[in-house]
Every structure is written in C-alpha cells, then in structure tokens.
Amino acid sequence: MRQIFLRLDERIQLILIAFLVGICGGLASVALNRSLEMGAMWLHTMHGNWYVFLFPACGAALSSIFLSHIARDMGGHGVPEVIYSVSRRGGLLRLRLAISRLVACFLTIASGGSAGPEAPIVVSGASIGSNIASFFRLRDRQRIIIVGCGAAAAIASIFNAPVAGIVFSLEAILGEWTSTNLIPIAVSSVIGTEISRFLEGNQIPFQARVFSITTIDIVACLGLAVLTAFGSVLLIRLLKFFNNLSERLSPYEWIRASLGGLFVGIIGISFPSVLGEGYGVIRTVIEQQYFQGLFIIGVIALAKILATSLTIGTSRSGGLFAPCLVIGSLIGLFYQRFLVVAMPSVHWAGESYFALLGMAGVISSVMQAPMTGIFLIAEITGSYQVLISVVLLSVVSALLSHFFEPLSVYVQQLAAQGEWIRPRTDRQILSELDLTELIETDCRIVHPEMRLKDLVEIVKVSHRNYFPVEDSKSGDFLGIIRLDDIRSYLFNQYLYSSVLVEELMDRDIKTVSLDDDLPTVIEFFEKTHSWSLPVVQDKKFLGLISKATILDYYRRELIIQEEI
Amino acid sequence: MRGDSVVLGNKKLTIKEVGSLLGIPEATVRRWIVQGKIPAWEDSGRYFFFKKDIEKWANSHNIFLHRDFEGKGSKTLPDRDSLLAAMKRGGVFFNVQGDNVQDVLREAVSLVPLPPEVDRDLLLRMLLQREELASTGIGGGIAIPHPRYPLKELKRKEVISTCLLNKEIDFGSIDGIPVFVLFLMLSPEIRVHLRYLSKLSLCLRDKSFISLLKKCNKAEDLFKKVEEIEKALPVVP
Known part of the structure; x- marks a missing residue:
C-alpha cells in the first residue's frame, strides 16, 4: 500500500493524506464535543448544591495530575506547541498529545473551568496529522503542511466552519499562504466539516437573525x-x-x-x-x-x-x-x-x-x-x-x-x-544553516616559532588569506595571521629570518564556537568588521567561517525554498 | 520503492555524490533530505537519489551542477604532466639559423611540432607582435618567446621547443647579452603558461643547466638534466 502511495506525485500524496487527516480530525472533534455535552448534563444535575464552587478546582487539579503523571505531558495551552513544532521541529508532534489534551481539556471544562475545547482539538488534530505524515514517511516540509491540515480539520469540524478552518491554519499555525499549503488544507478542512455534519447535523452554531444595517x-x-x-x-x-x-x-x-x-x-x-x-x-x-x-x-x-x-x-x-x-x-x-x-x-x-x-x-x-x-x-x-x-x-x-x-x-x-521564527524570513534561513556545514577546513596551520621565511613558503601554496596559529606542542589555538596585515613584510627579504610568526599574529581575535547559532555569528561579523572568523572549540582550531560562504549558502537556501 | 530495479539511464546516486554534484557538504544534503527539500529515496535506512530527479530538481531551481564530479577533480589544472614532457613534446633543435629576431622566430615556428589546425603564419605574427611589446629575452643569453594569447588548438598540451641558435643574436634583452637559446612556449591556457614559465625559470636558475645548454649537442642529456632539476623542485599544488 505504502509502496504504491510513495510512487505518486507529491501533490496527490498530500491531498490523499489531507483527506485521511480530515476524517480523523473531524472524528476527534465530534468525540470531544459529545463528551463535553455529557459532562455538562451531568454537572447540571448537581446545580444548586453548595459545593459546586469547588468543582473547577477539582477539575483543574485532576487535569493537571492527569497530564503530568499519567500522560507525562508538560501541558501548555496547545496552539503554541503546534506553532513551535511547525517552526522549529519540522512539524513533529507526539501521538500521545492527541488523546491526553482531549482528556485534560474535558476535565477542565466539564468541571466549570473557563476555557475552550478548540485549542486541545487543534493540538489533537495537528498531532494526528503529524503522525500520519510520519507514517507515510513524509519529510519536514510536507509534514508541516499536514500538521496544518489537522488543525484546519479540527477548527472546521468543531465550528462547522470550513473556511475559518483553512484561514486559521494558514494565518495562525503555518503563517504563510502558498498554493502548496492551501490545497491540502482546504481538502482536509472540507472533509472535517463533512464528518461533523454527518454525525452532528448541519447546524449553524450561533444562528443570528437577519437584521437591517444602516x-x-x-x-x-x-x-x-x-x-x-x-x-x-x-x-x-x-x-x-x-x-x-x-x-x-x-x-x-x-x-x-x-x-x-x-x-x-x-x-x-x-x-x-x-x-x-x-x-x-x-x-x-x-x-x-x-x-x-x-x-x-x-x-x-x-x-x-x-x-x-x-x-x-x-x-x-x-x-x-x-x-x-x-x-x-x-x-x-x-x-x-x-x-x-x-x-x-x-x-x-x-x-x-x-x-x-x-x-x-x-x-x-x-x-x-x-x-x-x-x-x-x-x-x-x-x-x-x-x-x-x-x-x-x-x-x-x-x-x-x-x-x-x-x-x-x-x-x-x-x-x-x-x-x-516566521517562515521565509532571514532568521528562519539562518537558523536552519548549521555552522558545521559552513566551516572551511582547508587552512594551512602555522606555528608561533616559524620564521617569516617559512610563512612565505606557506603563503605561496595556500589559497586563503588567513593562517591560524597553533601551539606546536599542545595544538591549542593561539591567534591568526591575516595576509592583509603582513603584506608589507612579505617581500622584504631582510626580515625573512629575523621575524617570527609569533610577532606577526593577532592574538585577541574574536572566535566563534560550534555552539553559536548563525545569527550570533553574523552579529560578530558585524561588530568586528571582519570577513572571516576562526571557529575554536575547547581551544582547538576547527576551521574558518567566512561571510562569503554564508552568503553563498544563504542564497542557495533561498533558491531551494522557492515553490515551483 | 521504485529504486530496486535500476531504470535505464537513471543512475542512483549516494549522498556523497549528490554533495559533490551540487558542490555542497554532505551535512547540507542530509538536512535537505530531512526537510524534504530535495527529492530523495530511502532503502532500509539508507538514502539515495536518482540522477534524473536531481537534474530536474536542480534545473527547476536554477542550481548549477558540477558536471565532472565523477572523480576527475574539476578544480585542478590540466597539469598532469611535467615540464620534461612539455619539452619532449616540443623537441630540441640545434643550429637554428637566422641573423635577427624575425628570422630565428620564423625558423623556430617552422620547426616546432604542432597539430595541423594551427596556422603557423599567424603564430609567427603573434610572436613578433609580442616581441614588439617587450622583449622576451630574460637575460643571461636566454629568450622565452611566446604569443600573447593561448593557442586553444593545443588541447591542454603545453609545448616547449628548445632552439639552440647557430650564432648569438641581439634580442633586446634587459641585460643586453646576446641570446644563444630560445625556449618557444606555446600554451593552451594562460594559467598553464604561467605555471610552466615558473618551472622553466627555476630550471634556468641552475648554473649547471646553463653550462649544459651552452655545450649541449644531444637532446637526451638535456632531458636528463631537466628531469633531475624538476625532481628537486617543491611540489606546487
């Protein structure tokens, strides 16, 4: 089954999965809705008793204990987690969320807590979508869209509002309107709505009268x-x-x-x-x-x-x-x-x-x-x-x-x-690039006790303008030699034997480590006005990172983001 | 998955190959796979690509592919062979006749072995034009005539002809010493030319090489000496 599925065109795949997600999202929302109605009825019978005011407290405590001890879930009011997962984790969400949030929300609301069932339904729909996408081995980009589908189906079915489902998913969850997003999300939203209409009837939740507006x-x-x-x-x-x-x-x-x-x-x-x-x-x-x-x-x-x-x-x-x-x-x-x-x-x-x-x-x-x-x-x-x-x-x-x-x-x-991180922004691209991808390791290492003569020989065969200096015994990074700084001595043969690398190098250069994220590195570049910075981890020189390479990679990331 | 039977003309590529095809690190290719930005297939946990998919994808995103990725090394210069090989291709000619620059050059051009496509008259004119600009006599009785523009017809093969003159002529060298030997250098590319010129100049710094040139009458002796000197030279990447 999956074999056949994987052969299909990506757009068809997405639409088929969106269909499935729409069904699941719709069912989840109907289930929550029904149980909330039951809870409300049950609560209604107790009205008039003096202890009713304690109910919200009990419900909230139960819901929180359920989340932290039974479902082992950190809690949170739902939608932010979905947004986080979409913007940072490629749309990955745990399947457990699909159930645990519904239960917690049922406990909170049925006992009288002032909250809505929609966000848990959105989380639930999104998590169902995410897991279906993972089952079909979709990659991050497509998984994100399917997560959006789940959210859309949830909103669409709980409110019987297909367009609101689509718009909410694009506006609040994914944050971008593109044609690749729109079609599967619309499909899933429509299916979700149909499921709830089929099970609950096509009722407009808050039918208003016709009025004359002046x-x-x-x-x-x-x-x-x-x-x-x-x-x-x-x-x-x-x-x-x-x-x-x-x-x-x-x-x-x-x-x-x-x-x-x-x-x-x-x-x-x-x-x-x-x-x-x-x-x-x-x-x-x-x-x-x-x-x-x-x-x-x-x-x-x-x-x-x-x-x-x-x-x-x-x-x-x-x-x-x-x-x-x-x-x-x-x-x-x-x-x-x-x-x-x-x-x-x-x-x-x-x-x-x-x-x-x-x-x-x-x-x-x-x-x-x-x-x-x-x-x-x-x-x-x-x-x-x-x-x-x-x-x-x-x-x-x-x-x-x-x-x-x-x-x-x-x-x-x-x-x-x-x-x-908003999609398709500078920050998004920078946060995706990793320093390990950008690092350039083809540097010629020099040692502090080398003479200018030896350095010139190395300059001859290197095609870089930066020469990291390492301690010859411990291998620790000591500083860097810039071609620009030594240009004036390079052709002075009288100095060849008398000047040491140690005397030419820049010791207090700003270094970056692999733990720094790219926005920080760019900030360093802007502060120091340099074109290359050495990457140093635990005193060891790993390579250079240069503005030119960043631009090169940045541009490539932009290019492949383009929709065809 | 469709990858089990190799589709004719649709080669399977590994992550490494795609990396070098696109000129990017493997880490980037891996990230793109996970993010779903590049069309990849998975077979029991290992990723692979189809060449056609990648070509189509790169084309639609205006990404330039490095065509000669398959182990040839795209960036290295066509410098497989040595100075010695170039000199052997060019040959050594003794008793080259002529009383002035124009005559010896005409003689040299007629002697040098060249592919039939090369227009020798044009080559001579180019050489003379270069001499008018500035003498190629580098001093010490040596001249290295060469045209200003590379000869594409040589197809990556540098040719250096050694022409020992039958009498010394005034070449307008910087030190005014009359020239007794010409190294006619014909290059397919400017960068190749510079590389050989640098190698040759290092040879010419060797005093024993110069004295050998002056009394030489057998090409083999010369080649032997060049081989010896070239071995001692530092390897330039």
Whole structure:
C-alpha cells in the first residue's frame, strides 16, 4: 500500500493524506464535543448544591495530575506547541498529545473551568496529522503542511466552519499562504466539516437573525473596535500576569491549577455564566435573550476575562477560542446597551449584530489573526450580510491591540524564548544553516616559532588569506595571521629570518564556537568588521567561517525554498 | 520503492555524490533530505537519489551542477604532466639559423611540432607582435618567446621547443647579452603558461643547466638534466 502511495506525485500524496487527516480530525472533534455535552448534563444535575464552587478546582487539579503523571505531558495551552513544532521541529508532534489534551481539556471544562475545547482539538488534530505524515514517511516540509491540515480539520469540524478552518491554519499555525499549503488544507478542512455534519447535523452554531444595517451602525463599529481591543489587551496581560504569578507561587502544577480553579469557582458563585466554555452564553446573546442591564453585562465581561486568564494562566490546559467568543459577545452587547442609552433616538441594528462584531474583534485581536476572526464569525453565525462591518471591525481592532501587544497570544511565549521564527524570513534561513556545514577546513596551520621565511613558503601554496596559529606542542589555538596585515613584510627579504610568526599574529581575535547559532555569528561579523572568523572549540582550531560562504549558502537556501 | 530495479539511464546516486554534484557538504544534503527539500529515496535506512530527479530538481531551481564530479577533480589544472614532457613534446633543435629576431622566430615556428589546425603564419605574427611589446629575452643569453594569447588548438598540451641558435643574436634583452637559446612556449591556457614559465625559470636558475645548454649537442642529456632539476623542485599544488 505504502509502496504504491510513495510512487505518486507529491501533490496527490498530500491531498490523499489531507483527506485521511480530515476524517480523523473531524472524528476527534465530534468525540470531544459529545463528551463535553455529557459532562455538562451531568454537572447540571448537581446545580444548586453548595459545593459546586469547588468543582473547577477539582477539575483543574485532576487535569493537571492527569497530564503530568499519567500522560507525562508538560501541558501548555496547545496552539503554541503546534506553532513551535511547525517552526522549529519540522512539524513533529507526539501521538500521545492527541488523546491526553482531549482528556485534560474535558476535565477542565466539564468541571466549570473557563476555557475552550478548540485549542486541545487543534493540538489533537495537528498531532494526528503529524503522525500520519510520519507514517507515510513524509519529510519536514510536507509534514508541516499536514500538521496544518489537522488543525484546519479540527477548527472546521468543531465550528462547522470550513473556511475559518483553512484561514486559521494558514494565518495562525503555518503563517504563510502558498498554493502548496492551501490545497491540502482546504481538502482536509472540507472533509472535517463533512464528518461533523454527518454525525452532528448541519447546524449553524450561533444562528443570528437577519437584521437591517444602516451606515450609522457601521460607523458605530469603530467605537466597538476600541472596546474589543481593550478587552483583548486586558485578557492577554492578565494571562501573562497569572502565568508568572502561579509559577512563583508553587512548584507543583496541580496546586497552582487548583488554586486557579478555586478562584474561578468563587467567581462562578456570583456569575455562573462565566463557567465552562460558554457556548450557551453566546447562543443566548445572539438570540437576543440575554436580559441583564448595561452595568451587569460589563461586570460579567470583566469577570469572564478574569476567569479565563485564571483558568488558562494557571492550569494551562484549554483553549482561548470559546472564551474569546464569549467575551466578544458580551462586549458587543454591552456596547449596544450603551448606545441605546446614549442615543435612544437612533434605531440600532440590534443586539446580535453588535455581539457578533464583538466576537470577531476579540478573536482578531487576541490571535492577531483578523482573517480568522472575519471568516469564523461569518460562518458560525451564518450572517454574511454583516461582512462589511465584520471586516472593518476585525481589522481596526487587530490594529489597535497591535500597538500594545504586537504578538498574538500564541507566539508570545515562544518569542520571549527566541523560539518563534516566521517562515521565509532571514532568521528562519539562518537558523536552519548549521555552522558545521559552513566551516572551511582547508587552512594551512602555522606555528608561533616559524620564521617569516617559512610563512612565505606557506603563503605561496595556500589559497586563503588567513593562517591560524597553533601551539606546536599542545595544538591549542593561539591567534591568526591575516595576509592583509603582513603584506608589507612579505617581500622584504631582510626580515625573512629575523621575524617570527609569533610577532606577526593577532592574538585577541574574536572566535566563534560550534555552539553559536548563525545569527550570533553574523552579529560578530558585524561588530568586528571582519570577513572571516576562526571557529575554536575547547581551544582547538576547527576551521574558518567566512561571510562569503554564508552568503553563498544563504542564497542557495533561498533558491531551494522557492515553490515551483 | 521504485529504486530496486535500476531504470535505464537513471543512475542512483549516494549522498556523497549528490554533495559533490551540487558542490555542497554532505551535512547540507542530509538536512535537505530531512526537510524534504530535495527529492530523495530511502532503502532500509539508507538514502539515495536518482540522477534524473536531481537534474530536474536542480534545473527547476536554477542550481548549477558540477558536471565532472565523477572523480576527475574539476578544480585542478590540466597539469598532469611535467615540464620534461612539455619539452619532449616540443623537441630540441640545434643550429637554428637566422641573423635577427624575425628570422630565428620564423625558423623556430617552422620547426616546432604542432597539430595541423594551427596556422603557423599567424603564430609567427603573434610572436613578433609580442616581441614588439617587450622583449622576451630574460637575460643571461636566454629568450622565452611566446604569443600573447593561448593557442586553444593545443588541447591542454603545453609545448616547449628548445632552439639552440647557430650564432648569438641581439634580442633586446634587459641585460643586453646576446641570446644563444630560445625556449618557444606555446600554451593552451594562460594559467598553464604561467605555471610552466615558473618551472622553466627555476630550471634556468641552475648554473649547471646553463653550462649544459651552452655545450649541449644531444637532446637526451638535456632531458636528463631537466628531469633531475624538476625532481628537486617543491611540489606546487
């Protein structure tokens, strides 16, 4: 089977695998969705009991213990790991992730933690994709695309939104739009959607009413964009804050998680709607059945932001998609109530209009992915007539929050560790090249006690301008002789016997070691203005590295990156 | 995998061969395989390539292939044979007639063994033109006439003819000493020319070689001496 498969054209291979990944991703998301529904039903029967507020803490602790002791998985809210794997590890992900994240996420959300099921589903889909790709012996480049397929299928099937799946995968996971990426991802996204439609029925998750939009509504969007950007920046900052705080608080992950859960439970006593993934809240808002007043809605939105950052910041399992949608819908509703109070004479487009715009704004800002925001909202609400407002709001909101938080919540941590590299950038090429590939070893070694005469003989037969000096006994690197520095003595025969290499060499030259990465080496080149630097490891000279070679290799890497 | 039966005209290549074909280290080839940037096949853990795949791939990416990778060593000069061989090809001629530069050169050109494609009249004109520019008399009674441009027709074979003149003539040398011997150097390439010129000049520094030249009447004696001197020279890469 595999034999036949390997003979096929690469594009056909990718499409076939994307098909398979689409099926698996779709099934995984349906499975999680079903179990979440079951969990919610089971939890519902216990409502009214006083101890309910302890549930989030127990769930979070269980989920964290499950991850660290049973699944032996480090945790993390999912999408960053997929991005890391795509940008640094050729899309390799462990198969274990496919299951462990779903279980952990189920425990967190079913018990009331404020997080979404999407990120774990994305991790699960991506890990399924990665392992299928490895099974078919695909290489890094193709594996990355298949990982993108898995993520796309997951998002597409959980939201019943094929285009959002494609766009999310290209915009947030892979970070590049190319035709080779697009086709398999689209295939897998469509298949994932079909699977979930087949099993769950073709329902639009948050069907909105038809509304009439006037110009004044569109202008009013700009005000909402400010609010959504504010809410998003607040969410991102709080997430970081709780993440840092919890790391300082306790070394045990499960203690941190349960502390976070406890606070979420306490918030939940007064505002039960912040608990769980919150799809119910969105549905009520979109159907214009949410009757709280202006002030209460504002407080609930803030409470949801707080609960989400507590849950995800401390337990690190669970996604941001659903909470973002809830926060967005609440901000939108709040803004609409405010408009009605402020300008009662105007006939506004309605609560659901602003709610869905709010969702688009928060998604775009938090993920720094406006296209995902636009298509996701259009698809999950089935309201394509609001497209103009959604585009405007997503873009403005993403732009505003970009001023304060230029990186998406997914890549912030990776970027802080220097591990986030955009595809097809200078840094990406440099990080791929290894010093061992660039090193030039055809140097003529000289010794400090050699006379100029001997050096001249070596200069004659060498085609390099640099001559490393090594101690003749220990073989340690001592310094370097540059042809440029000694040019004036070379033809002076009177000095031939009287000048020693030792007197000509440069002792304090900057050296690099094999552990240095290429960006660092380039930095050295720029600082020292030299054309070649010696590579020295444990005092031993290994070879030269030169700017010209780097350019040569750099260019070659660029060339072979080109799509045909 | 399709590699088990070798497709006719589609040679299997190893990582090493592909590295030298592309002029890159093996480490880079390995990385490209893992990253899926180069079309490679795997057979029980060993990677291999098909020459046609690589050619097609290189072509579509505008990558230059080093054609003569198969062990010939592309960068070394066509310097397989020695000064002695070049001198043997050119031959030694005694009692070369002539009263002035033009006459001896005409005589020398008519004597030197050359492939039939070489236009001897043109060669003579080129030699004279070179003499007008600056004398090729290097002093000590020796001249090394050569044209300004290499002779492509020689096909990588340097030719050095030794012409001992029947009487000394004024060659306009730097030291004014009349010339008694010509080394007519004809080269296929400028770099080859310089290499032989350097070797020859080292021979001419040998005083015993000069005295041998002055009284020599047998080519074999001369060749023996050249062989002796050449052996003692440092090997230039």
